[in-house]
Amino acid sequence: MDSNQKPSIGFIGLGIMGASMAGHLLTAGYPVNVYNSSKEKTNALVEKGAKWCDTVGDLAASSHVIITMVGYPSDVEEIYFGAGKILDKAKNAYLIDMTTSSPSLAVRIAQEAEKRGCHSLDAPVSGGDIGARNAKLSIMVGGKQADFDAVVPILKMMGTNIVLQGGPGAGQHTKMCNQIVVAGTIMGVSEGLAYAKQAGLDASKVMESIGGGAASGFQLLNSGAKMIADDFAPGFYVEHFLKDLGIALDEADKNKLDMPALSLAKRLYSELVAKGYGRNGTQVLYTKYIHQ
């Protein structure tokens, strides 16, 4: 990329997080092209100077850097591999998939991108809506060092903790590690606090005793506090978490790695989705125990 001129960035997927992230790029002075399945979600960005593209292919053909932040691996596959979509239309571009998606798919995109003279990175994030809004995401990157170096100034507009984890797929694998740890932890927090309630304890006093020791951490202090307050509003959707757990389990199966706690978490969250809790926050797992 020409370092004297800001490259144009195409951003696909302007949900709550994507909109914040694209906004930071606009503020930093990058020309930003946008495409989203529902156009109205891009209105505020277009008012701030983003350029709407009618198709994924138009966006891909006119952007030096293409960032995708969509829902499911199937969406990623479609916008990259679909006829007339990113891989068909992008020219010598940097393709950065920031969706939490399948490591294997990231490898396939990287292989196809290379054949077509493009540069590909997988770069999922953690930090949620608030991290996206405050440009404080943790960004876990897989790909080539040179490609990472080329786009890191752009990633720095969106995150504070940006680490190249390895080759293609390594960013997604790292995100999976994060979600696997969270899965075990949130089960422990849910069961521990459900036990407290069942035993007739005062949960906020319990937190005083256990909130600073071996049980402590983000999930106990944040999700746990929400459980105690009966606050099941989404910070992170159950249905998105279930997607992530499915990807992790598929990858583990490929590696013949038996993960019983992850399997259990996937089963419990599947049951929650089946019962209509998919758009609640992940802390809603707690209700499975207290409503037995």
Add this chain to the structure above:
Amino acid sequence: MDSNQKPSIGFIGLGIMGASMAGHLLTAGYPVNVYNSSKEKTNALVEKGAKWCDTVGDLAASSHVIITMVGYPSDVEEIYFGAGKILDKAKNAYLIDMTTSSPSLAVRIAQEAEKRGCHSLDAPVSGGDIGARNAKLSIMVGGKQADFDAVVPILKMMGTNIVLQGGPGAGQHTKMCNQIVVAGTIMGVSEGLAYAKQAGLDASKVMESIGGGAASGFQLLNSGAKMIADDFAPGFYVEHFLKDLGIALDEADKNKLDMPALSLAKRLYSELVAKGYGRNGTQVLYTKYIHQ
């Protein structure tokens, strides 16, 4: 207790933690009587001024406050209910069981203590060897407010976070909450880091990406770091953790609370004990995944 004179304290169970705790009481100027199943573990305390008692009954008969810090609920039951033991011999004394033990047993001790004119508190701790050595334990107490108030100056010699959680058994219940959260969390950490290894990631880079976010906490940062370093030396013994998980599960069963993550953790740790890992630290769970 006469507030002008320091009451004599009988301490039963001078293992690594108990010895540190009794040492703080001696340093603070309390007269301390000691009894332990293996006498030689009390030698250092006796040199510092503690008085050895030949039997549990002798100790109980000559102490205003009796603190127990032994191994298993069966040990607790024996030293409290055995003929000629604590409940037989103690007179108008404060009985404080700091062993991690069964909440139901704590209730039984409290009932029997009351009949015999004694005051009973359950007061298990967290913070491990280091917390005991530095007098920075978290002490979770169950019992009557007046009894708590009477002994809290003594507890303050051993801990910094001392909370009366409720009536008899509430301290043990709170400790169970702690262990249940830890059980889920350590499974998540083990599986997440085993996944990282299997995927060929650099675990210390993974920690850079995930160590500050939604997966973060004491277990990831401490047990996780030990897993990565292949350090399975005991901070907290597998066999003691398995004891705690068994108590928690028994209590949950009594309350008809189904805890699948806790059940899974108990099964995995039982397998580790069966394979000879009982005297390793709890982080050895990780090896179950990487040696598959």
